[in-house]
Amino acid sequence: MAAHQEKKSAEERKHKSIQNDTRTSQVQWGRAWEVDWFSLASILFLLMFAPLIVYYFIMSCDQYQCSLIDPLIDLLTGNKHLSDIWDKTPTLTYRAAAIYTLWVAFQIFLYLCIPDFCHKFLPGYVGGVQEGAVTPAGVVNLYEVNGLQAWIITHVLWFANAYYFHWFSPTIIFDNWIPLLWCANILGYAVSTFAMIKSYFFPTNAKDCKFTGNFFYDYMMGIEFNPRIGKWFDFKLFFNGRPGIVAWTLINLSYAAKQQELYGQVTNSMILVNVLQGIYVLDFFWNEAWYLKTIDICHDHFGWYLGWGDCVWLPYLYTLQGLYLVYHPVQLCTANAIGILMLGLIGYYIFRMTNHQKDLFRRTNGNCKIWGKKPEYIECSYMSVDGTKYYSKLMTSGFWGWARHFNYTGDLMGSLAYCLACGFEHLLPYFYIVYMTILLTHRCIRDEHRCFSKYGKDWKRYTAAVPYRLLPGIF
Numbered sequence: 034m035a036a037h038q039e040k041k042s043a044e045e046r047k048h049k050s051i052q053n054d055t056r057t058s059q060v061q062w063g064r065a066w067e068v069d070w071f072s073l074a075s076i077l078f079l080l081m082f083a084p085l086i087v088y089y090f091i092m093s094c095d096q097y098q099c100s101l102i103d104p105l106i107d108l109l110t111g112n113k114h115l116s117d118i119w120d121k122t123p124t125l126t127y128r129a130a131a132i133y134t135l136w137v138a139f140q141i142f143l144y145l146c147i148p149d150f151c152h153k154f155l156p157g158y159v160g161g162v163q164e165g166a167v168t169p170a171g172v173v174n175l176y177e178v179n180g181l182q183a184w185i186i187t188h189v190l191w192f193a194n195a196y197y198f199h200w201f202s203p204t205i206i207f208d209n210w211i212p213l214l215w216c217a218n219i220l221g222y223a224v225s226t227f228a229m230i231k232s233y234f235f236p237t238n239a240k241d242c243k244f245t246g247n248f249f250y251d252y253m254m255g256i257e258f259n260p261r262i263g264k265w266f267d268f269k270l271f272f273n274g275r276p277g278i279v280a281w282t283l284i285n286l287s288y289a290a291k292q293q294e295l296y297g298q299v300t301n302s303m304i305l306v307n308v309l310q311g312i313y314v315l316d317f318f319w320n321e322a323w324y325l326k327t328i329d330i331c332h333d334h335f336g337w338y339l340g341w342g343d344c345v346w347l348p349y350l351y352t353l354q355g356l357y358l359v360y361h362p363v364q365l366c367t368a369n370a371i372g373i374l375m376l377g378l379i380g381y382y383i384f385r386m387t388n389h390q391k392d393l394f395r396r397t398n399g400n401c402k403i404w405g406k407k408p409e410y411i412e413c414s415y416m417s418v419d420g421t422k423y424y425s426k427l428m429t430s431g432f433w434g435w436a437r438h439f440n441y442t443g444d445l446m447g448s449l450a451y452c453l454a455c456g457f458e459h460l461l462p463y464f465y466i467v468y469m470t471i472l473l474t475h476r477c478i479r480d481e482h483r484c485f486s487k488y489g490k491d492w493k494r495y496t497a498a499v500p501y502r503l504l505p506g507i508f
């Protein structure tokens with residue numbers, strides 16, 4: 034008995050020492066602790082130029098019919114000075130401030146005050162209180178998933194107003210677009226600054242905070258992992274989904290209404306952009322519980338990147354196609370319209386199925402069927418900060434056997450479809466596909482770096498089994 038006890042204790046000591054060995058290399062998963070010069074340079078560039086890029090795009094539509102080149106030519110030839118362009122830019126107005134405040138307050142109300150009822154009657158929809166993933170400190174947060182409901186209520190009210198109540202014009206967003214940009218910036222900077230101060234003085238979970246000591250990096254990439262106010266107001270879930278993504282489809286509807294007002298009709302390209310992006314947005318809310326397991330929520334800390342990005346970058350730059358079509362009402366021939374629709378739908382199918390396969394695989398712990406067969410996978414392990422060892426699996430079947438991020442490939446196909454709907458006259462609508470390619474390639478590399486620090490040699494076994502990232506045989 035004593036011998037057995039001693040053997041057991043020896044085994045426990047050995048296991049603990051293995052844990053401690055791996056701990057030093059593996060507890061570093063999550064965003065970086067140390068900042069390399071390249072990351073710092075990129076962050077300083079983005080902090081300085083991202084707000085200017087947004088301004089430049091929106092201004093070029095307002096003053097130059099969406100030409101990206103003409104403002105530059107005007108400035109370089111001395112035809113115009115920066116001050117001329119600035120003087121013509123609409124300023125912040127009380128009306129825009131009131132619209133924006135009401136909008137954000139309404140979304141906060143929907144988020145905090147109306148528990149989800151959609152999951153009670155929509156078969157297959159997962160809503161209500163849901164668990165997030167394990168954080169690096171080993172915490173599992175609870176979330177109230179009610180985004181679909183917020184989206185439906187907001188859109189029902191929008192249509193009720195447009196067709197029945199007429200409280201405001203459906204072109205209201207387009208008509209106040211630049212004044213609203215200033216409001217979105219104020220909120221974006223305020224929330225990022227507040228998140229930074231909060232992480233020093235009253236963090237929600239101190240163990241999940243990461244300080245690099247570099248002010249700019251910490252401001253941009255965030256310190257707190259899941260900042261919250263009270264039990265339920267989660268900054269990441271709220272700012273990621275609403276007000277930006279709920280607004281996305283409303284912004285497109287406002288552009289369609291503007292086309293109708295200006296030209297007496299809505300073009301098929303505008304309908305395509307509204308439908309394809311509408312599917313993407315609805316997909317996001319239908320799968321909001323799944324979204325709790327994506328990189329934004331599971332791995333990114335909350336800083337300017339998410340705070341300002343969700344308030345300004347997303348609603349202003351993801352909707353450029355609709356804005357462009359107000360100034361250039363493209364009517365596509367039927368063959369082109371069908372081709373673009375097919376590209377968008379196939380891209381969406383790949384995007385959704387790939388995400389669905391991983392979600393199903395993870396939810397059932399591999400006890401499911403992928404393409405009619407039991408999935409193949411690689412067993413892996415990782416540790417949280419407190420030294421607890423966890424086990425996980427990386428699937429090598431289905432789309433996950435074709436490439437390590439085939440969901441990004443589908444997303445890129447859909448993004449290309451939105452751009453193609455705008456024809457080939459101008460560069461501006463193509464910003465989205467260029468941006469998404471950079472974002473998703475960078476995200477893919479960032480995620481793989483993180484997975485390597487999390488899973489170590491197990492990740493290497495996985496990349497040997499699935500050697501390509503986005504395009505099988507190419508990249």
Ligand code: NDP
Binds near residue numbers: 384395480
């Ligand atoms: P993924 O959904 O691809 O999640 C990556 C994580 O999944 C990894 O960190 C790892 O997490 C786990 N994982 C990786 N490989 C496997 C595998 N083979 N089997 C099981 N689990 C695996 O990434 P994102 O969160 O970035 O993207 C989600 C979706 O959102 C994508 O479709 C993307 O296109 C879209 N997206 C859209 C954006 C937009 O702006 N429109 C921006 C960003 C994303 P773990 O630690 O759990 O193992």
